[in-house]
Amino acid sequence: MRKVTLIEGDGIGPEITEAICRIFEAAKVPIEWERENAGQTTLAERGELIPESLIESITRNQVALKGPITTPVGKGFKSINVQLRKTFDLYQNVRPCKTTQGVDSKFDNVDIVLFRENIEGLYSGIEFYDDRLEMSDSIARITKKGCERIVKAAFDYAQKYGRNKVTLVHKANILKGAGGLFLNAGKEIGENYPDIVFDDKIIDNMCMQLVIKPEQFGVVVTTNLFGDILSDLCAGLVGGLGVVAGANIGDDVAIFEAVHGSAPDIAGKGIANPTALLRSAVMMLYHIDLSEYAERIDAALNNTLKNKIDCTGDLGGNANTEQFTQKIIENLN
Template sequence: MRHITLIPGDGIGPEITEAVKAIFSAANVPVTWEEENAGQTTFDAIGELIPSTLIASLKENRVALKGPITTPVGKGFKSINVQLRQMFDLYSNVRPAKTTPGIDTKFSNVNLVLFRENTEGAYSGLEIFDERLQISDSIARITRTGCEKIIRAAFEYANKHNCKKVTAVHKANILKSAGALFLSIFSQIAKEYPHIQADDKIIDNMCMQLVVKPEQFDVVVTTNLFGDILSDLCAGLVGGLGVVSGANIGSDMAIFEAVHGSAPDIAGKGLANPTALLRSAIMMLHHIDLKEEAGRIEAALDATLANKEECTGDLGGRAGTMEFANNIIAKL
């Protein structure tokens, strides 16, 4: 039995978390949930955004599933997601984007995985504000170590999953130093995988290519800010943030998460779509080598998504959160 830290989050987080727990229970997945929380909910309750009990649980279990978390806005708090990534060196943000039958989009053949460096770049927290001059300087720190880890993770994934190509995304035509460092390391590591095609795209051209011909990409690797933007763009190609999975992976810890917001406007109404969190949980099962269970749940989910009437309102159906979960359970 594998112990997993479960972070329900707030807003719709607890509802979609309960749906995933019900599906896992019905599928007899051999995991035990150790529930801790973070964000606005815990801050209101105990005055802490990231409780020490959560940190202890993560250190002990090394694997977590996380719902959407709200960081209080306008009070000087640093993003909880960023803090967790940097605290545990979860350097690899992995975001698959794949077309799903039954989910209507403008594209029918998207199948790519984005690797975003997760701990440095524009989100390093290196900001200087000159009150007198009213000038803000934000430093996007790029390190050789950070580049090597995320680029190697992308190539290792491509190698393991028989992907044909890895594409590096950058802005080396303007960001001369950072771009040169990222591209030089990409070129060096690519030589270790001669059977995988390696190419690169400037970020603005990449955005255009993704909305014109997304099927040309397999694995994409980039820095933090570019990856943050591209990951949401890629989600839009396959149905939106409500249907895509996400993972933050380091050398010895991984946090799998729903990447959408906490949607407080519909919280408690039983309307939320749990697909994103469930797909993240399926990624988690693959990560801990429970592949048979992952396959069964994924097949049941895909069969449900293919029937619009059995889906939640955002996908054109009439099912509530738990009704949708029960539709999945019925197909296990």
């Protein structure tokens, strides 16, 4: 029995994490949940955003599933997601975006896995403000090690799952230093994978190509800021943030999460869509070598999504969270 830290989060978090627990129980997944939490709820209850018990649990179990978390806005608190990524050096943000039958989208042939560097770049938090000039500087800190390890992770994934191309996205034509360092890392690492085609795209051209012909891309790797933008763009190609998985992966620890917000406006109404968190949980099962259960749950979810009437309102259906969850359980084979 594998222990996994479960972070239910805020807003709709408790509702959708409960749905995942029900599905896992029905599928007899050999997992024991160790429940912890973070965010606005724990701040109100325990006076801290990220309890030490949560850090200890993740350190001990090395795998966590996280619902959407709210960081209080305008009160001086740092992003909880960013803090967790830095605490555990989760340098890979992995976002699969694939067309699903039954989910409305503009395209029917998208199958992209985006690797976003998760620690460095403009999100390093290195900023300076000059009161005299009323001027702010933000530094995009890029290291050779950081570039190489995220690029290698993308190539390793492509090799493992039979993908024949990796596309690196950059702005080296303008950002000669930082962009050039990242692009050179791609070229050098790519030489070690002769069976995988390496190509690169400038970020602005990449955005255009994605909305014109997204099927030309498979595995995409890019820097932190560009990845933050492209991952949402890719999600939009396949139906939105409510249907895509997300993972933050390091060498020792991995946290799988729904990438959408906590949606406090619908919390407690029983209408939230658990698809994104369930797909993240499926990613987690592959990560911990429980692929048999992952495939079974994924098939049940996809079969449920084919029938719009069985889906939640945001997917065009009439079901509530409980009914949608029950239908997935019924579709387990």
